[in-house]
Amino acid sequence: MNNEQVLQPDNVELIKNSRVGTSTKSSIAVDDPATGHVIGHVPDLTPRQILRAIESAETAFYKWRDVPLRERCEKLFRWYQLMHEKEEELAGILTSEQGKPLSESRGEIRYAASYIQWYAQPSLQDQGSVLPYSSIDESMIVITEPVGVCAAITPWNFPAAMITRKVAPALAAGCTMLVKPALETPLTAIAIAELAIQAGIPEGVLSIVTGDGEAIGKIFSESAVVRKLSFTGSTRVGRLLMASSASTIKRLSLELGGNAPFIVCETADVERAVQGAIQSKFRNAGQTCVCANAFYIHTKVYDEFTEKFIACVNQLMLGNGKNESVDIGPLINENALEKVEQIVADAVKKGAVIACGGERWVNSERWYYPTVLLNADSSMRCVNEEIFGPVAPIVRYNDETALLEELRQQQTGLAAYFYSQNLGQVNRLSRALEVGMIGVNSGVISDAAVPFGGVKSSGIGREGGRHGIEEYLETKYIKLSY
Numbered sequence: 001m002n003n004e005q006v007l008q009p010d011n012v013e014l015i016k017n018s019r020v021g022t023s024t025k026s027s028i029a030v031d032d033p034a035t036g037h038v039i040g041h042v043p044d045l046t047p048r049q050i051l052r053a054i055e056s057a058e059t060a061f062y063k064w065r066d067v068p069l070r071e072r073c074e075k076l077f078r079w080y081q082l083m084h085e086k087e088e089e090l091a092g093i094l095t096s097e098q099g100k101p102l103s104e105s106r107g108e109i110r111y112a113a114s115y116i117q118w119y120a121q122p123s124l125q126d127q128g129s130v131l132p133y134s135s136i137d138e139s140m141i142v143i144t145e146p147v148g149v150c151a152a153i154t155p156w157n158f159p160a161a162m163i164t165r166k167v168a169p170a171l172a173a174g175c176t177m178l179v180k181p182a183l184e185t186p187l188t189a190i191a192i193a194e195l196a197i198q199a200g201i202p203e204g205v206l207s208i209v210t211g212d213g214e215a216i217g218k219i220f221s222e223s224a225v226v227r228k229l230s231f232t233g234s235t236r237v238g239r240l241l242m243a244s245s246a247s248t249i250k251r252l253s254l255e256l257g258g259n260a261p262f263i264v265c266e267t268a269d270v271e272r273a274v275q276g277a278i279q280s281k282f283r284n285a286g287q288t289c290v291c292a293n294a295f296y297i298h299t300k301v302y303d304e305f306t307e308k309f310i311a312c313v314n315q316l317m318l319g320n321g322k323n324e325s326v327d328i329g330p331l332i333n334e335n336a337l338e339k340v341e342q343i344v345a346d347a348v349k350k351g352a353v354i355a356c357g358g359e360r361w362v363n364s365e366r367w368y369y370p371t372v373l374l375n376a377d378s379s380m381r382c383v384n385e386e387i388f389g390p391v392a393p394i395v396r397y398n399d400e401t402a403l404l405e406e407l408r409q410q411q412t413g414l415a416a417y418f419y420s421q422n423l424g425q426v427n428r429l430s431r432a433l434e435v436g437m438i439g440v441n442s443g444v445i446s447d448a449a450v451p452f453g454g455v456k457s458s459g460i461g462r463e464g465g466r467h468g469i470e471e472y473l474e475t476k477y478i479k480l481s482y
């Protein structure tokens with residue numbers, strides 16, 4: 001595999017290698033968000049081809065589940081090594097189709113590979129048990145088994161990591177998996193799957209299927225062969241998939257949208273808070289599910305924080321992610337830009353003040369200036385909705401209890417961040433915030449070893465860590481009379 005090979009147009013060969021139906025009349029163009037140029041095509045697979053891929057995954061499942069756990073893990077470990085060896089090529093593909101700066105793409109490839117490394121540990125899996133409640137001539141045995149054929153639907157913002165975070169535990173558990181990547185970023189998925197093949201992962205165990213999201217989602221969720229569906233994306237689509245999966249009572253993991261509050265308490269180390277705020281808000285131009293959304297700054301540290309924060313925001317460099325010194329790449333598409341513009345317009349109409357940014361970059365329509373909105377409040381979309389762009393609304397507060405009550409009203413619950421140097425306050429806020437993940441004095445929380453996921457409308461289930469593999473295992477009880 002090399003960069004050229006993956007990026008050449010109409011490259012169905014890699015899809016073929018990835019063991020998906022090969023002959024398809026139509027194809028989907030993939031473009032580079034920094035230039036608008038088409039950089040490749042992937043097949044728009046028909047329902048029949050998707051059903052065939054599901055059949056292959058089922059055939060493969062009954063073999064793969066019987067491959068000894070250590071052997072499955074060895075193959076995963078080889079896959080992890082290949083991803084490391086090909087980090088530069090994979091990062092190039094990722095930046096080409098997604099737009100994030102190369103340094104972030106390299107970081108994502110390492111992060112993606114770290115999930116494969118993590119789940120290549122045989123000792124992570126439940127060891128089962130023999131229960132101590134039986135009589136002398138009986139045994140009560142509890143074992144775990146793979147769930148079966150699984151399907152994944154993934155978003156464009158993390159085209160590598162959102163796939164390996166699902167595939168690695170599934171394959172380690174003995175499941176097979178079909179992945180439908182986002183239409184905007186299928187090339188990274190295909191390149192990663194190609195490495196899985198090179199690592200010796202057999203035919204049908206991992207398949208990439210490309211095509212219309214709605215059609216493929218319906219096939220996955222209504223298929224009785226697919227026993228589990230793992231989705232990462234918007235809450236809107238998650239809700240649809242949950243409803244359509246009801247017909248087959250499918251196991252579901254839903255990693256959905258967030259709206260992470262970033263609170264700077266009166267006791268915070270403001271310098272550290274500013275650094276954390278920049279990292280948390282502007283990674284991937286604000287297009288990250290755990291990005292800080294709105295900033296809540298205590299009135300005692302408000303002036304110091306906003307002054308230092310705006311100074312840092314003004315230093316961020318915009319440009320093509322392939323240029324090593326760039327901090328902010330383009331937004332993924334025109335829809336994303338329009339959404340950001342509408343959110344800023346709504347805030348300004350309701351009284352927010354633009355401290356910096358607030359428009360598209362003068363050099364290109366595909367970028368939005370990193371923006372700080374002062375005087376933001378909960379009547380504004382920028383505070384209530386996931387912005388998914390480089391816009392930082394700042395809300396001033398002086399009553400912690402009232403703030404926590406306001407945050408409790410939000411329906412999302414993925415991540416939250418706060419900065420405080422008071423132990424009692426750290427304990428109090430950590431307990432009070434209704435979210436799945438919290439960064440205390442830290443703007444970066446992701447790691448393959450931790451349970452990643454949300455509460456309320458931000459989702460169901462956890463990915464990563466020891467918890468992540470449980471999503472792909474069923475528990476079976478066996479009563480044995482001698």
Ligand SMILES: NC(=O)c1ccc[n+]([C@@H]2O[C@H](COP(=O)([O-])OP(=O)(O)OC[C@H]3O[C@@H](n4cnc5c(N)ncnc54)[C@H](O)[C@@H]3O)[C@@H](O)[C@H]2O)c1
Binds near residue numbers: 155162215218240241
């Ligand atoms: N919680 C997490 O771990 C996490 C991680 C990354 C992104 N996200 C969320 O994802 C969203 C951004 O990603 P997006 O714009 O790609 O989301 P999206 O929901 O529009 O798309 C996600 C995937 O679903 C597919 N899809 C679209 N419509 C579908 C349908 N009707 N049925 C089945 N599949 C369909 C898309 O093709 C894509 O593959 C944000 O809300 C972000 O917070 C969450």
Ligand SMILES: N[C@@H](CC=O)C(=O)O
Binds near residue numbers: 157158287288
């Ligand atoms: N950035 C998240 C994924 C969601 O966008 C992560 O760190 O895993």
